[in-house]
Amino acid sequence: MPLPLDIIHEILSRCSFQTLVSVALVNTSFHHEAERLLYRKIKLTKPMGPRVIRCLTTLSTIPKKAALVQSFSAFTYTEELTAEQNELLVEGLCSSLIGMVSLQHLWLRLRSKSELVESTFLRCKFVLQTLCASACLDVTAWLLGQTSLRCLGIYEANEAPSPHKLELYRSFVQRTPVDDPLVVFNLSCANDGLIITTFAAFSPGPAWSAKIIKSSLTGVARIVDIRHFHLYLESLAEIENVISSVAICFPCVYYLTIAVRNADIHIYPDTMPAVLALLPQLEYLHIHFWDNSDAAAGGKYQDYRCQLAAAWAAKCPKLAWIMFPDQGSSHLNREGWNQVWM
Template sequence: MDNLPIEIVEEILTKCSKHTLTHASQANKVWCAFSERILYTDIRLHSAGSTGMVTLRRCLQTLSKNRDKAAHIKSFDLYIFAALKEPDQSCLFSALVGMRNLKRLSLDIESFHENTLANTVGIALRMSTFSLTALRISSIIECDDWIASQSELKTLVIFHHESSWEPEAQDLGKWASQSHSAENISFVTSIRGWPSDLIALPGINSRSSECGWNAKDVIRLFAFSQFISTFYLFASSLLHNPRNIGICTQVSETFPEILTLVLAVKDTELEQVGDEITAIITPFLKLKYLRIRPWESQRCGSGMDNKHKYHLAQQWISQSETLQSVIFPDMTMICRSG
């Protein structure tokens, strides 16, 4: 085996389990180098239970002391449900800074209410040299400028832990103008630590009718996609825009437990997009609630009369077997009869 070409050794090791790779790394220096590179490519850590926390601590200590091992990491998922002590935070800081080849980062840390941890992660990100293609991060970490500087970022998921938070077109537009990944920005709110609302920003300032937003890119950043029950769609125009239908089709397939669909509609469009909204809601097989909200939540919506609202609501309800009620921008609610 020692006489095998390096290419063959590498191909063999890439098909081995992590358990086998751990033993293979003890064979010789060549096998050790290849095994470590593969073992450290994808790191997933969590603090659930005493065993999980011990593993997390040991791994962070190893990565903080050995920059070569940290440099092997291309995908790093961190799920922490308890507070990190100061030494562990220092190790996390050093580990993140050392991941110079990182491409995918997911930070789901429930103790972000501790300012020291949020600051530690924020500083580490600003000092890092990696260029990400996918990021999942809490809104509490103040690193907007750093995120906007990530030129290769294709998928961005931002968690808001305040259940009362409501997205605004003005804020989303700011992200679209600053970020290099405007086609694939997603916001997620969470309730008691679990993801609940998915908010899509499909190129809010783009005039292209092509659907660049990819729900499959987003789902890679979720361990429990079934907890996403509400979908917000912010688009610059609903009228004659096939992009929105494409996005909703993807979301309905990728997140099958969507019960509530929230559409942000401009006042000038609402009376014209009845058929478009019918097409948008059709893919959602479990949809119960459709909420039409104004582009900016402070506005009350259009002056559409109640008869027209009833006609539109019945049109949408009749096209869905599960839709129970429609809420208009002025909070008028029309329910399924019978």
């Protein structure tokens, strides 16, 4: 008497990768479920070398196996392969993506812009919930039609997004439900860890959550390496919900940058201490305006810089340096908070 499918699934879901491979090859009763689990999540890494091409060949030539893939992580170049093999890698990747009709989560690292990869997206039938890709991948037209997308991550150099990109990100978010909005973030590198830049301003209210970002980075980046966090907010009035979520998901943040559109940063002396206290490792705080020009950097906060610094850091014992929009900073020393330079 054959075992019920739910029992087979329960058994095989506890098996290692190698065990699943063996089961798929030798056991006809368990073959389908073992294969489904094997292909459900695929992560191609550079150390795999030529095996990457073999995997992509399998996916591109056997559509029923490609159709099993729900989560896929890949790249388009590695020094472990020859130039010819790297070309085969891109071609195999594109052919495989077309067959992944059940794909929900995609991580894609590109060395440079690829028109072949971009055109392939327009032919794909999958409906993604998560897309993390290199900034050089331009699939804007395709993205505008992805109303089910809930997380968009962009691998990018450590630089402030241009006004054009900010408006583009806003347009992506505004096409999704208000109570379940798309979360957009940039991921870049610093000397001492990774930097996440996210745009909570485009999803006002309690709907925004850092949990989606954390989930999208599972298997891609270690949480302990996320040490810098950059936030785009309309004003500091939004900070409580946002920082609460960030603190739960990324407790190792020690450098926090907050970009605000509203210049009245001096009117939140009571909210900030309790909120910043949620980040126990926080040492550096940098606040600037969306408009970074010198003409826009002024404000009433300039008359209260040291008082604001002392108030904000009252419950945050490690916080010792705060930079304001005019590039003036306050530093904590034995005498208290002092203005360091203008």
